[in-house]
Amino acid sequence: MKTVTVALGDRSYPIYIGDCLSTPELLLKAIPHLEVMIVTNTTVAPLYLNKIKQALEGANKSVEAVVLPDGEQHKTLDTINLIFDALLEKPYSRKVALVALGGGVIGDMTGFAAASYQRGVDFIQIPTTLLSQVDSSVGGKTGVNHRLGKNMIGAFKQPLAVFIDPAVLNTLPKKEFAAGFAEIIKHGALHDEKYLSYLEANIDAIFALESNALIDAISKSCEIKASVVTQDETEQGIRATLNFGHTFGHAVETTMGYGTYLHGEAVAIGMVMAAHMSAQLGYITAEDAQRLSQLIKRASLPVESPKGMTAVQYVDAMYRDKKVDSGTLKLILLKRLGEAFVTSDFSKEDLLRTLNHFCH
Structure with a gap:
């Protein structure tokens, strides 16, 4: 397990890189709240949702999930309202933690929802694509697209922690992996x-x-x-x-x-x-x-x-x-x-x- 720290004073947080999903202790430690809402999509949910949900429920946390449609074309205000609907129907207080389980679209929308719901609740990132692991899950940029411009509506919202497990990339299509590698090349x-x-x-x-x-x-x-x-x-x-x-x-x-x-x-x-x-x-x-x-x-x-x-x-x-x-x-x-x-x-x-x- 490697750890990289984003040093932002009292909002500093760790990025864990390694066998994260098989060691839920770190995940449980990062979420101080008893109420948790997992945000994922139709592609990722069948692969990893139950594993994360069971780990959290095993620690006596109350866990709900909202499963969004997959794809950049769904990174919109209409889709993010599905997250707000799920939070308000419960209803959840500010003492809820959101878990972004998915790629960059899920991370960006979950973070924006966390920044906006009752003017701010906590969230963590579990990125499941290479692109989100090396780029969008780190740094606190969140938001949605508009038909006239990409990521033009959003907020800065830092997560409590980021959990990067390279094992999830075994299920990632090669085309998606290559797209993530573009951001790695960019850093160099x-x-x-x-x-x-x-x-x-x-x-x-x-x-x-x-x-x-x-x-x-x-x-x-x-x-x-x-x-x-x-x-x-x-x-x-x-x-x-x-x-x-x-x-x-x-x-x-x-x-x-x-x-x-x-x-x-x-x-x-x-x-x-x-x-x-x-x-x-x-x-x-x-x-x-x-x-x-x-x-x-x-x-x-x-x-x-x-x-x-x-x-x-x-x-x-x-x-x-x-x-x-x-x-x-x-x-x-x-x-x-x-x-x-x-x-x-x-x-x-x-x-x-x-x-x-x-x-x-």
Whole structure:
């Protein structure tokens, strides 16, 4: 068992990485409340809901569950109301803990519900996809999508703890695993070139779910994200670099329809585009951009823009992004492999040159 700490003063919390689901003592210790509501989805519930429920009930906790539809297209205010319905029908007081059992969509919606229900209740994360294990379960970003923009409605809400059990990845489709690996690549690209080299050398072992390589990759990614979140919890500065590839990627998701591309697939496309623009502006070499693209390709992730998506559609979606400030678009680019930065020091023509390179 490895432990990474997100150091936020009296709101600090542990991320446990290892055989978490077979050692429920840690889970029970993290939930001080007698009343628990598990939030999961139709895919994860048949696999893990009973195991978690029985562990909690064995400690004399009162446990209910709400099972939501699966998929990014259901990450909406309408769906989150199903959580509020379940909480209010009981009804639960503020002394309830929510348990997010699922991928990033479940984690984001459960966290938002926890931030909102009676103005705030506790929650914990049990992420069941690689993407949620290395990214969305850590750092307290929660929320839902709107038809005009991804994650535009939400709140910062830190969990009490995060429990990452790599064993759950045995049931994860390879396409979903690859999508999660996109976020792992992102952490190397924006923060640690040596980590990027490690991923290049160990990608086959990681995709084969070899325990040591997988735990090392998950742990390192969590360490990088925890370090950045500790410095900038509410994304006023350095935390924005964690969105490397996301402004382009969110444009893909918004334009093509949520769920058409997995989030990690859209981010993979976005990283290739951001790296290309970084090279175009003279920050990194074309060889560096190609190196990143090649690693993304080795992970069976897309490196080309969706067919038929135009530069105008990208621009339209990107200028509705959260990183637009008073009409000025900010992008996360690379100074070098292993160092990202936030900039608005580019022209619309610079952006269009990159977009037109990918849009055919």
